[in-house]
Amino acid sequence: MYELDYSPVRLNDWNEYFVRYKQSGDIKYYNEFLNFYEPILQERSLRFVRRYELEEYRIDDLKQIFSSLLWKDLQTYDSNIPLLQQIKFKALNAWHEYVRLNCGNFQPDNRNQYTLLRKIARLYYAKSDDKKTTREIITEIAKELDLTEKSVEDYITAVATFKPKYNADFYVEEEDGEFFSPIPDNYTTEDWFFRLERREKLISALSDLTITEQKLIEIRFGICLNCLGNLPKSTMSASSMSLGLTESGAEKKLKTILKKLRKALQE
Numbered sequence: 001m002y003e004l005d006y007s008p009v010r011l012n013d014w015n016e017y018f019v020r021y022k023q024s025g026d027i028k029y030y031n032e033f034l035n036f037y038e039p040i041l042q043e044r045s046l047r048f049v050r051r052y053e054l055e056e057y058r059i060d061d062l063k064q065i066f067s068s069l070l071w072k073d074l075q076t077y078d079s080n081i082p083l084l085q086q087i088k089f090k091a092l093n094a095w096h097e098y099v100r101l102n103c104g105n106f107q108p109d110n111r112n113q114y115t116l117l118r119k120i121a122r123l124y125y126a127k128s129d130d131k132k133t134t135r136e137i138i139t140e141i142a143k144e145l146d147l148t149e150k151s152v153e154d155y156i157t158a159v160a161t162f163k164p165k166y167n168a169d170f171y172v173e174e175e176d177g178e179f180f181s182p183i184p185d186n187y188t189t190e191d192w193f194f195r196l197e198r199r200e201k202l203i204s205a206l207s208d209l210t211i212t213e214q215k216l217i218e219i220r221f222g223i224c225l226n227c228l229g230n231l232p233k234s235t236m237s238a239s240s241m242s243l244g245l246t247e248s249g250a251e252k253k254l255k256t257i258l259k260k261l262r263k264a265l266q267e
Contacts, residue, residue, distance in 0.1 A: 018082075042059070120152055
């Protein structure tokens with residue numbers, strides 16, 4: 001998709017392509033970056049469509065979204081933060097927006113409706129393991145989210161028509177997975193650098209949490225706060241019970257914790 005009619009020399013640092021483009025205005029540096037980065041972009045696009053069970057022909061659309069965002073931000077890029085690191089987060093949000101607007105028979109009207117659909121489905125999948133009836137689960141979700149049971153039922157029905165199939169992993173909130181996602185095998189040197197840098201900030205921020213907050217993170221996400229290694233994960237219901245909290249109280253506390261951590265990582 002991003003092949004060139006000549007053989008460019010590979011630079012050691014991805015960001016050097018963007019710096020050279022800003023200095024010279026020569027579009028060849030943008031094109032050369034895409035030429036060398038395409039195998040990584042292809043793999044990430046493939047993981048996205050497989051994880052969310054999209055058709056593989058959509059990979060080219062995802063790659064085009066990425067390159068368009070990169071080109072747009074490159075025009076005003078003037079920061080000490082490598083541009084690629086910024087684009088990765090923007091591209092993920094843009095890919096989800098693409099899913100909302102283009103995939104499946106059901107199309108949420110807006111981003112908030114799309115987020116609510118994913119949240120309701122996530123709760124539905126989590127509560128389905130508790131041997132409750134569908135009606136009981138709908139009633140609980142409606143109460144937790146301050147919605148009517150009819151509204152919750154409509155959203156759950158919509159999940160079946162939004163896409164041919166779904167897995168619960170799709171409905172994990174981005175803010176939950178942002179800090180504790182697994183590391184892909186094909187991470188580049190730049191990926192490792194930024195993950196380790198964020199890891200140090202994360203460990204420092206985690207140490208400032210209360211004991212209850214730390215335990216909630218450990219139980220809910222299945223992560224050892226001493227080494228950031230893996231532990232068994234628990235549902236929100238089980239996590240709240242183990243700490244003597246209501247499920248809604250634990251969820252509110254978790255959102256507050258994640259906001260603290262996000263702020264610490266941005267400093």
